[in-house]
Amino acid sequence: MAGLKKSKRTKDIGSPNIVLVVFLVLFVLTNIILGLWVYFANDDRNRALEAKTKADQEKTAAQNAAKLYQTLADDMRLAMGGPLTADEIAVVNQERAQILAEGGSYSKLGEKNLDAYKKVLESLRADLELDAATGKYTKTYKAEAEKAARERDEALASLTKTQKQLKEAQELFKTLAEKQDAHYADSSSKFDKQAKEVNKVYTAQSDQMTALIKKNKELQEQIDEEDQKNQKTERSYKHKLKEMEALLADKDKERPDAAAGLRDTREPHALFLDISQGKPLWDDPVGNITRVDLKAKEVTINVGSAKGVRPDLTFSVFAPSKYIATRAEKQLKGTIEVIRVLGPNTSVARVTANFDPEFPIHEGDLLFNLFWGTHVAVGGYVDVTGVPSESPSEQMRQLNDFIYLLSRQGIIVDAYLDLTDGSVKGAMTPNTRYLIRGEDIRIDAKELENKEPRAERAVAVNNGILTMRKDAIEKGIFVISAKNFATVIGYRQGGPKDQTAFRPKLPTAGSLTPGLTGGVGAVGGSPRIEAPPPMPMPMPEPKEKKDAEPKEKKDAEPKEKADPKGKG
Numbered sequence: 001m002a003g004l005k006k007s008k009r010t011k012d013i014g015s016p017n018i019v020l021v022v023f024l025v026l027f028v029l030t031n032i033i034l035g036l037w038v039y040f041a042n043d044d045r046n047r048a049l050e051a052k053t054k055a056d057q058e059k060t061a062a063q064n065a066a067k068l069y070q071t072l073a074d075d076m077r078l079a080m081g082g083p084l085t086a087d088e089i090a091v092v093n094q095e096r097a098q099i100l101a102e103g104g105s106y107s108k109l110g111e112k113n114l115d116a117y118k119k120v121l122e123s124l125r126a127d128l129e130l131d132a133a134t135g136k137y138t139k140t141y142k143a144e145a146e147k148a149a150r151e152r153d154e155a156l157a158s159l160t161k162t163q164k165q166l167k168e169a170q171e172l173f174k175t176l177a178e179k180q181d182a183h184y185a186d187s188s189s190k191f192d193k194q195a196k197e198v199n200k201v202y203t204a205q206s207d208q209m210t211a212l213i214k215k216n217k218e219l220q221e222q223i224d225e226e227d228q229k230n231q232k233t234e235r236s237y238k239h240k241l242k243e244m245e246a247l248l249a250d251k252d253k254e255r256p257d258a259a260a261g262l263r264d265t266r267e268p269h270a271l272f273l274d275i276s277q278g279k280p281l282w283d284d285p286v287g288n289i290t291r292v293d294l295k296a297k298e299v300t301i302n303v304g305s306a307k308g309v310r311p312d313l314t315f316s317v318f319a320p321s322k323y324i325a326t327r328a329e330k331q332l333k334g335t336i337e338v339i340r341v342l343g344p345n346t347s348v349a350r351v352t353a354n355f356d357p358e359f360p361i362h363e364g365d366l367l368f369n370l371f372w373g374t375h376v377a378v379g380g381y382v383d384v385t386g387v388p389s390e391s392p393s394e395q396m397r398q399l400n401d402f403i404y405l406l407s408r409q410g411i412i413v414d415a416y417l418d419l420t421d422g423s424v425k426g427a428m429t430p431n432t433r434y435l436i437r438g439e440d441i442r443i444d445a446k447e448l449e450n451k452e453p454r455a456e457r458a459v460a461v462n463n464g465i466l467t468m469r470k471d472a473i474e475k476g477i478f479v480i481s482a483k484n485f486a487t488v489i490g491y492r493q494g495g496p497k498d499q500t501a502f503r504p505k506l507p508t509a510g511s512l513t514p515g516l517t518g519g520v521g522a523v524g525g526s527p528r529i530e531a532p533p534p535m536p537m538p539m540p541e542p543k544e545k546k547d548a549e550p551k552e553k554k555d556a557e558p559k560e561k562a563d564p565k566g567k568g
Helices: 002-013 016-080 086-100 114-128 139-254 258-261 391-408 445-449 451-473 482-488 496-505 551-555
Strands: 287-293 296-302 314-320 326-343 346-354 367-368 375-379 413-415 424-426 432-437 478-481
Touching: 002 139, 016 114, 016 139, 086 114, 287 314, 287 424, 296 326, 314 413, 326 413, 375 391, 375 451, 391 413, 413 451, 424 451, 432 451, 451 478, 478 482
Parallel strands: 375 413, 375 432, 432 478
Antiparallel strands: 287 296, 287 367, 296 346, 314 326, 314 367, 326 346, 413 424
16 A cells, blocks of 8 residues: 555656646746846845946046146145256146036046146236246245345345334434524523613603604694794785785776886786796605615506506606605606516606715606606697708608607697698597697708798798797696606606716605695595694604705795696
């Protein structure tokens, strides 16, 4: 049974179905095992490849990092001035360019400090000036350090020297301060002493001034009293004079034959302005001198374009009175001529005459011009050149020059005599103040007898002069000779000889009597030049030459002067 059972089991095993099943099972297991083995084999291989790739990358990165650090180290050696071979320098240049290049081999390195290294290289280029041709720096930090060390040593030496100088200056300042304090104390003491002396002198002078003012007041009262006496005496003399004139008139009526015999047959004439007698002709100045330059012989005056001043305008110069600043005193000092007009109230003039060296022109002297801004007429031949001529055309040319000179003086010519035919050009009007009397034309008796044109022209001109003179007499116009007119306006012709010859006849002007007032100025419509209040005491008389004018002439001056600018 046992055997039979065993046979059945073998038969069953050998069954094709069982084998197939076993085979399939084994095949599946085999495939599974083989697949697992292949899978694990491939996985190990991939892992090995990845490890190898990573190792290669790490090796490359390490090599690049080494190159980077080597390049930085070599570049720093160049910057410090260290020696490198030509090959090393070439490598440094190549690697430096790769580091600085965008997208270069070093940009993929992953070095987190790569940007900082780039900035270091760029700063080295900027500081040390890289030479692209040689790859070397033109400067080195070693040389710069040595230079800085030298500058430091020089600065320390300079500081030591400056500190020494400062110490010496402080010592000198201390010494000078001590001297200054001593000098200040000494000066203060002297100043206080001098101030006391000055105050003492000032007090004495003040007392003296008070006494002089009191004395001056007493003298003023005496002068006023004398003036009242003189006026009373003058009125008495005038009254007696009228009585005598009335008595003479009665006598003339009683003796008509005698009155006829004593009748004045002379030609009537208007008032002549003759300065040769040294009489006062004016009282009111038109300005004064503000500055004197004796070296340049120039003066500055306080009249200008506002009053119509132009170059060539002349003035006579007198000293001001000690009592009234606008009143002239003593003889004529000299004459001036305007050369430049600087402004409305300022002009520069040159000194054309100064008659007495010991009586020079000073600041504050008064300016006079009797004719400035007036209307005149000219009758006769006026020689302005100093060389008389017989030619009618030359005489007329000189007359035209004279009329031009008048216009430069601000004088308006209403009428003049034509020297070619004796006719009057223009007319004398109520505004005409003066007739400037020229010279007659010389007449040759033989030429007149032969009725030659030259003589007939001279007769016509002389008759024209006579006509203008009679017309001026009828209209009450003042008559003045051409030479006296030139003197009055301050015009001088000729050299020192003429001035010397003129000196004995220098005119005087003004009044010594205080309290008198003047009229208007020379230019029509110009305001009066107001006088300052009288000084409390007269200044002492300057040492001057005695007036050359004889006393008889002074005594012979009329007490009442006719105003040349008054009604004719």
